[in-house]
Amino acid sequence: MSNWCIQGQQLEFCWPGNKQPTLSIAEFAVAKGERVLLRGPSGSGKSTLLSLLAGVHQTQSGTLMVLDADLSKLSQRQRDRFRADHVGYIFQQFNLLPYLSALQNVVLAASFSKARQARLQAQNVSAEDESKRLLTRLGIAESLWHAQAGNLSVGQQQRVAAARALLGAPELLIADEPTSALDTDARDNFLQLLQEECEQQNITLVFVTHDATLSHHFDRIIELADMNTAEVSHAGN
Numbered sequence: 001m002s003n004w005c006i007q008g009q010q011l012e013f014c015w016p017g018n019k020q021p022t023l024s025i026a027e028f029a030v031a032k033g034e035r036v037l038l039r040g041p042s043g044s045g046k047s048t049l050l051s052l053l054a055g056v057h058q059t060q061s062g063t064l065m066v067l068d069a070d071l072s073k074l075s076q077r078q079r080d081r082f083r084a085d086h087v088g089y090i091f092q093q094f095n096l097l098p099y100l101s102a103l104q105n106v107v108l109a110a111s112f113s114k115a116r117q118a119r120l121q122a123q124n125v126s127a128e129d130e131s132k133r134l135l136t137r138l139g140i141a142e143s144l145w146h147a148q149a150g151n152l153s154v155g156q157q158q159r160v161a162a163a164r165a166l167l168g169a170p171e172l173l174i175a176d177e178p179t180s181a182l183d184t185d186a187r188d189n190f191l192q193l194l195q196e197e198c199e200q201q202n203i204t205l206v207f208v209t210h211d212a213t214l215s216h217h218f219d220r221i222i223e224l225a226d227m228n229t230a231e232v233s234h235a236g237n
């Protein structure tokens with residue numbers, strides 16, 4: 001078994017309609033169990049890179065191994081399956097279903113994946129009980145579990161999205177600015193809990209933030225600009 005969670009080579013991604021690629025990365029690797037902070041200015045391609053790692057989009061050249069799958073060779077459908085089973089993804093806009101309750105949003109992560117169900121079963125816990133444990137850990141009190149997700153505050157929605165991503169212990173957790181709406185104390189708290197969950201469940205973490213004060217929570221900091229040779233428009237050219 002490889003010690004790598006992610007191994008990308010010659011990654012290239014150009015959004016349809018754009019003349020210039022957004023990403024051109026010779027090498028990107030993250031070890032299993034590593035907790036990595038990915039940094040870079042707005043528009044530099046952080047979310048785009050995360051979407052490749054999660055298989056939402058596909059690299060247009062090179063290879064991208066995530067766990068045992070080469071995402072550059074899988075169909076959209078196979079990548080969707082892969083993500084449901086192995087990747088927790090906290091999106092920049094969290095993507096909760098607004099008419100479902102907070103709890104239903106979390107439980108849903110397991111209903112799409114036999115792999116997540118199997119891992120919950122191995123731990124002898126139901127999806128609902130584990131969802132409640134995660135919500136509680138992330139500071140979402142019982143009184144909010146049945147509230148419609150769309151009526152929660154932005155910071156609360158971010159935490160529900162984190163619980164959903166963690167349910168059923170995916171091997172890789174990808175988090176795109178999940179702390180932007182939290183105050184400093186809540187942010188540190190959230191990071192602490194996320195780290196503890198990742199450690200306990202042996203989850204590799206790739207986390208995007210602008211917030212330099214969070215750096216000490218991570219094993220390694222990657223500046224996207226240091227490895228991305230695509231000419232990105234934010235650079236003022």
Ligand SMILES: Nc1ncnc2c1ncn2[C@@H]1O[C@H](COP(=O)(O)OP(=O)(O)OP(=O)(O)O)[C@@H](O)[C@H]1O
Pocket residue numbers: 015016018022040041042043044045046047048049092233
């Ligand atoms: N759906 C899309 N269609 C076309 N272009 C896109 C799309 N999403 C992003 N882009 C372009 O790709 C580039 C990188 O965007 P991306 O969202 O990855 O940046 P980011 O580093 O995550 O920025 P931020 O910190 O503001 O979230 C930008 O120039 C953006 O315009």
Ligand SMILES: [Mg+2]
Pocket residue numbers: 046047048092176
């Ligand atoms: Mg982004």
